[in-house]
Amino acid sequence: MKRRISNLPNLKLTMGNVEFDNPIWVASGTFGYGTEAPELVDVNKLGAIVTKSITRKPREGNPPPRIVETSSGMINSIGLANIGVEKYIQKMLPVYESLSTKIIMNIAGTDIQEYIEILEMVESVSSVIAGYEINISCPNVKKGGMEFGVDCDMTAKLTEALRSRTDRLIIMKLSPNVSDIVSIGKASEDAGADAVSAINTVVGMSITAKTGMSNIYTTYGGLSGPAIKPVGLAAVHKLYNKLSIPIVGIGGIVSEEDVAEYMLAGAKAVQIGTANFRNPGISEDIISRFNLFMAKTKWGSADEMVGQVNTHS
Amino acid sequence: MQIEKAKILTNAEVAHNIWEMKFEAPLIAKGLKGAGEFLNILSMESWQNPLRRPMSIASSNGDVLSIIYKIFGEVTTILSNKRTGDYIELLGPLGNTFTHWQNGHHPILVGGGVGLAPILNLQSECKSAKIEHSIIIGARSSNEHFIDHNPDQQIYLTTDDGTTGESGTVMGPLERLVKEKANPYIYACGPEPMLEAVRDFSLAQNVPAQLSVESYMGCGVGFCQGCVIPRDSSQIQDHSYHHKYSLVCLDGPVYEAKDIQFA
Numbered sequence: 001m002k003r004r005i006s007n008l009p010n011l012k013l014t015m016g017n018v019e020f021d022n023p024i025w026v027a028s029g030t031f032g033y034g035t036e037a038p039e040l041v042d043v044n045k046l047g048a049i050v051t052k053s054i055t056r057k058p059r060e061g062n063p064p065p066r067i068v069e070t071s072s073g074m075i076n077s078i079g080l081a082n083i084g085v086e087k088y089i090q091k092m093l094p095v096y097e098s099l100s101t102k103i104i105m106n107i108a109g110t111d112i113q114e115y116i117e118i119l120e121m122v123e124s125v126s127s128v129i130a131g132y133e134i135n136i137s138c139p140n141v142k143k144g145g146m147e148f149g150v151d152c153d154m155t156a157k158l159t160e161a162l163r164s165r166t167d168r169l170i171i172m173k174l175s176p177n178v179s180d181i182v183s184i185g186k187a188s189e190d191a192g193a194d195a196v197s198a199i200n201t202v203v204g205m206s207i208t209a210k211t212g213m214s215n216i217y218t219t220y221g222g223l224s225g226p227a228i229k230p231v232g233l234a235a236v237h238k239l240y241n242k243l244s245i246p247i248v249g250i251g252g253i254v255s256e257e258d259v260a261e262y263m264l265a266g267a268k269a270v271q272i273g274t275a276n277f278r279n280p281g282i283s284e285d286i287i288s289r290f291n292l293f294m295a296k297t298k299w300g301s302a303d304e305m306v307g308q309v310n311t312h313s
Numbered sequence: 314m315q316i317e318k319a320k321i322l323t324n325a326e327v328a329h330n331i332w333e334m335k336f337e338a339p340l341i342a343k344g345l346k347g348a349g350e351f352l353n354i355l356s357m358e359s360w361q362n363p364l365r366r367p368m369s370i371a372s373s374n375g376d377v378l379s380i381i382y383k384i385f386g387e388v389t390t391i392l393s394n395k396r397t398g399d400y401i402e403l404l405g406p407l408g409n410t411f412t413h414w415q416n417g418h419h420p421i422l423v424g425g426g427v428g429l430a431p432i433l434n435l436q437s438e439c440k441s442a443k444i445e446h447s448i449i450i451g452a453r454s455s456n457e458h459f460i461d462h463n464p465d466q467q468i469y470l471t472t473d474d475g476t477t478g479e480s481g482t483v484m485g486p487l488e489r490l491v492k493e494k495a496n497p498y499i500y501a502c503g504p505e506p507m508l509e510a511v512r513d514f515s516l517a518q519n520v521p522a523q524l525s526v527e528s529y530m531g532c533g534v535g536f537c538q539g540c541v542i543p544r545d546s547s548q549i550q551d552h553s554y555h556h557k558y559s560l561v562c563l564d565g566p567v568y569e570a571k572d573i574q575f576a
């Protein structure tokens with residue numbers, strides 16, 4: 001028997017001034033600029049594509065080895081290799097006109113001025129991008145965003161500076177490598193962010209005993225994949241308890257049940273990252289399966305589940 | 314490029330710790346362009362090992378493809394435990410191909426260790442095109458070889474310990490053949506020290522060479538930007554977002570020797 005469309009759960013959501021068809025997005029750095037996906041992927045089914053971090057100037061990234069598999073995860077240290085904002089504006093923005101999925105541009109910088117310049121350059125041209133995710137938490141660049149991501153005042157200043165320059169959606173991407181993620185989230189909220197996303201990768205290291213070698217050129221990299229899901233869930237739940245802006249959950253999502261868990265913890269939307277490396281079509285598959293999963297639950301819409309985890313206290 | 318569940322036909326140890334697996338993959342077979350292409354292989358459903366393993370195609374015959382792999386870790390052990398009739402999930406075909414010799418070139422094919430796989434595939438192409446060629450296969454010891462040393466057929470084996478074929482590395486017969494043959498063209502795949510030696514030799518002798526390189530790979534489709542190799546060519550590629558590096562999964566795995574560097 002054919003399922004009637006009207007029985008499908010409602011997955012639409014609004015965040016800032018943007019309406020998304022569904023809450024399942026692909027994470028920055030795991031899907032290129034949204035234009036490179038192989039033909040077997042229908043990118044227009046995705047709730048949104050968060051594009052690879054863009055800096056003011058192109059970056060070559062770190063020398064190899066840049067990635068290594070670890071137990072239920074992987075460590076990467078790509079070093080923000082990217083084409084730079086000028087080429088992004090010239091080459092990528094026009095392509096987005098033909099996509100129906102929402103594009104969220106991820107921006108990274110080494111000081112507030114760099115973030116501002118990038119944002120102003122993009123704002124000065126006409127484009128269909130839905131908003132910005134601000135990378136204040138990349139662990140793999142020496143002078144990079146981490147300085148912002150660990151400091152409430154810097155986070156607030158940066159958020160304010162960007163907020164005053166755009167009406168588009170602003171999502172601050174938070175690092176788990178801090179003593180108190182909630183205070184950084186709160187600083188973002190108070191300074192005018194529309195949402196926060198959590199978590200970026202967890203600082204990690206991989207060594208091969210037999211050779212005595214560290215497996216990543218920069219020694220430390222960012223751990224991602226199912227190994228960090230519990231860290232992500234806890235961060236989202238803590239943020240949900242203290243913030244009133246929406247939270248985008250990230251970290252180790254590989255199935256529709258993982259999506260549901262993040263929503264129950266407090267995420268209004270989620271991003272799929274490392275799983276895209278295993279299967280470039282997995283995010284699309286998870287969206288279909290999440291639809292079926294929702295139809296079997298008591299929740300009439302994805303929004304209703306948000307933060308509804310039953311805790312023991 | 315397809316994701317296909319391929320049915321395993323055979324999976325057997327062909328030399329010490331070196332296995333050959335044959336499987337039916339009609340969708341992927343349809344998209345093949347030539348020797349040098351690879352598959353990104355998922356050995357298990359569980360996410361204990363999230364990433365696929367890239368492996369060069371060793372042969373293709375209709376719908377049937379094969380890989381050659383060496384057991385050295387958890388994932389390759391799991392692969393070796395697969396039986397006839399089991400399925401493995403493949404993503405492919407991925408990467409570029411060896412570009413073909415021009416008329417009058419004498420291809421010298423050089424394979425070391427499991428780097429032999431794409432070289433055997435190229436050898437089949439030489440045979441079907443009736444191109445006279447030589448092949449050199451290097452290993453540490455005789456128990457790692459599964460092809461016979463046969464200089465009459467221009468098949469030269471080497472072993473580090475001298476237990477079969479010529480003693481020493483592939484460089485011995487390679488240096489000799491390059492002198493003997495008119496218009497030699499080198500095609501090589503193997504461990505990095507071997508490729509580096511072949512590269513340096515080909516540049517010094519001004520002999521054209523194509524190398525299929527190995528790289529630690531995440532996705533195989535350009536998303537992760539993990540599999541870079543330093544490039545020695547100024548031609549800017551969009552794939553790696555910067556001219557300093559090249560993405561092995563999209564720009565490679567086959568490169569002109571002069572275009573790449575080894576770290």
